[in-house]
Amino acid sequence: MLNMDFKQRVVININEQPWQKSPAPGVWRKPLAREDKESGHATSIVRYEAGSKFAPHPHPNGEEILVLEGVFSDETGDYPAGSYLRNPPGSTHAPFSKEGCVILVKLEQFSPGDSQEVKFDTNTATWLPGQGNLQVMPLHDFQGEHTALVKWPAGERFQPHKHFGGEEILVLTGTFKDEFGEYPALSWLRSPHMSQHFPYTDEETVIWVKVGHLPIA
Numbered sequence: 001m002l003n004m005d006f007k008q009r010v011v012i013n014i015n016e017q018p019w020q021k022s023p024a025p026g027v028w029r030k031p032l033a034r035e036d037k038e039s040g041h042a043t044s045i046v047r048y049e050a051g052s053k054f055a056p057h058p059h060p061n062g063e064e065i066l067v068l069e070g071v072f073s074d075e076t077g078d079y080p081a082g083s084y085l086r087n088p089p090g091s092t093h094a095p096f097s098k099e100g101c102v103i104l105v106k107l108e109q110f111s112p113g114d115s116q117e118v119k120f121d122t123n124t125a126t127w128l129p130g131q132g133n134l135q136v137m138p139l140h141d142f143q144g145e146h147t148a149l150v151k152w153p154a155g156e157r158f159q160p161h162k163h164f165g166g167e168e169i170l171v172l173t174g175t176f177k178d179e180f181g182e183y184p185a186l187s188w189l190r191s192p193h194m195s196q197h198f199p200y201t202d203e204e205t206v207i208w209v210k211v212g213h214l215p216i217a
Contacts, residue, residue: 003033004041006166006215007192014045014186026052032188035108042107045186048072053096062110063087064147066170066208070101079119084139084147086110086118104170104208111213114142122149132158144212152176152201160198166214167191174205190214 003010012032019028023038026049035041048070065072065085072079074093079085081101087093089110118140130136133156137149144165152174169176169189176183178197183189191197193216 001035002031003190004035006190009192009195010188010190011181011183012188013184014188015184017045019047022046024052024054027054033190040108042105043109043188044105044107045102046105047102048095048097048100050100051096051098052100054094056092056094058090058092059087059107060089061108062089062114063091064106064109066104068102068104068172070097071099072097072101072103077119080121080123082121082123084118084120084122086116086140088115088117091117109213111142111145114145116140116142127151132156134158145210146212147208147210150207150209152205152207154201154203157200158198160196162194162196163191163211164194165212165216166193166195168210168213170208172206172208174201174203176205176207177201 014030017030019030022029028047030045031042033041033043067079067081067083069081072083072095074095076093120139122137125137127135127137130150133153135151139149140147171183171185171187173185176199178199180197193214
């Protein structure tokens with residue numbers, strides 16, 4: 001197991017992690033949290049070399065993807081960087097990449113009853129006003145679980161706050177900061193239920209953030 005104690009705060013600079021082989025030739029990954037080597041709960045950064053592919057496989061409890069670089073594909077279409085996908089529990093696909101890609105993948109983490117399929121292009125969606133001077137792009141909501149992109153302008157200071165059901169962040173651009181440290185692009189943070197911090201930025205920063213999805217016990 002890797003980082004499966006959800007009561008612990010976890011911070012990983014993905015740039016500093018080595019790539020590891022996957023079962024598919026030309027597909028590499030950087031595990032962030034993992035229940036078992038090839039099954040169960042998993043959060044990873046995955047890199048497809050040009051022309052690589054995975055055999056058809058099911059997702060008994062769903063798959064969530066954010067395309068970070070290149071073009072990710074399966075039999076349903078081609079998804080460029082900025083695409084956000086949710087393949088619901090019981091779905092099957094055979095992913096590949098013609099030109100290569102890098103993706104964030106979360107496996108086996110759908111809430112009970114959440115069966116919504118999502119194919120969302122953040123490149124064409126509209127930013128909405130958020131708290132303070134933040135801009136928000138909602139991606140998915142289900143029974144207290146919220147996933148979004150958030151754009152922080154330079155110099156923004158957010159009020160100290162607690163995370164009911166925890167918080168998970170992937171820094172996409174810029175540098176995210178709080179009283180505990182500084183997190184450059186491709187930093188992954190997971191904070192437990194009822195954790196608290198005081199986030200801010202000195203430069204424009206965009207994060208992918210999910211809240212309300214971690215165990216509260």
